[in-house]
Amino acid sequence: MITNIEVLPVMSIFDTFLNWKVFVQTLPLLLSGLTTTLTLGVTAIILGFIGGLVLALLRLYANSPLKQIAVAYIDILRSIPILVLLVVIYYALPFVGLRLSPFGAAASALSLVSAAYSAEIFRAGxxxxxxxxxxxxxxxxxxxxxxxxDVVLPQALRIVIPPITSNSINVMKDTALASVVAMPDLLKQATQAQALAANPTPLISAxxxxxxxxxxxxxxxxxxxxRLAVRGR
Known part of the structure; x- marks a missing residue:
């Protein structure tokens, strides 16, 4: 006859996914990751913006060799998944003597791809x-x-504001991929916090x-x- 039955406590959704105590304990780690994510995202957005404008001008107005190089760059970088490029930059380049920090590798990958997409946006504008x-x-x-x-770019910039902003949003979201090279971004810190607390609340918080x-x-x-639609009427 079974007499000793251990009754396990029932975990509610708030205990499992929305645990306030775990959130408070891991918040400093999450904020540290957020700072890194913002720094990485802003850096990649600025570099991608500048690079995209240069590429667009080369594609439109440069002589044939430079124009073909710009076209090839844009087509190739738009075809490569950012994660693959990030892995190549961080893990493969050291074999040819170029070793980048996790932040440098992530910023390079995000900026290179962002510049390719920004170039097409600027060209269209x-x-x-x-x-x-x-x-x-x-x-x-x-x-x-x-x-x-003085004449063309000010008008083009007004046209490309919406797609450039959308591209910036994508860049900021793609910063989460930096966790694969052990960079302490928001997702990486949330994953570590989840492991330490044995609770998924940090991931929900992230x-x-x-x-x-x-x-x-x-x-x-x-x-x-x-606003652009109103002006276009």
Whole structure:
């Protein structure tokens, strides 16, 4: 006859996934990862923005060899998954004498891919500027540099704000891939916190942090698109 039966406590959803005590204990680790994620994301966005603009100008106005190089770069980098590129940069380049830190490898991979996508966005924006603007700037005797910097680019930048913002959101989300090279970003810290606490609350907390971080940018894209639609009428 069985007399000793151990009754296990029933874990509620709040104990398992929304444990306040675990959240408070692991919050410093999550905030440390958030700082790293923001630094990585902003760095990659800025470098991708600059690189994309340069690539777009090369593709549109450079001589044939440089134009073909720019086209090849854009096509190849848009075809490579960021995770694959990140692994190649961090694990393969040391064999040819180039060793990057986890942050350097992640920033390089994200920036290289972001630049390729940004280049196509900028190209579309520049080509959307009415031809009459180019002709008017040329008639005023402006140099090619002045025509581009004073007349064309200001109009193109207004056009590309929504897609560039969307690309920035994707870059910020892709920073989570940096955890594969042991960089202490938000996802990596949340994973470690989950292991230490033996509770998935840190991962749920990281997901909420990502939402709070990116939701305003998502809404901002909608606002920009509405404004551009009103101006286009």
């Amino acid at each position: 520049i080509e959307a500027v009415p031809k009459g603007q180019f002709e008017a700037a040329r008639a005023l005797g402006l140099s090619p540099w002045r025509r581009m910097s 997901a909420v942090i990502y939402i709070l971080l990116l939701m305003p940018l998502v809404r901002l894209v909608g606002v920009f698109e509405k």
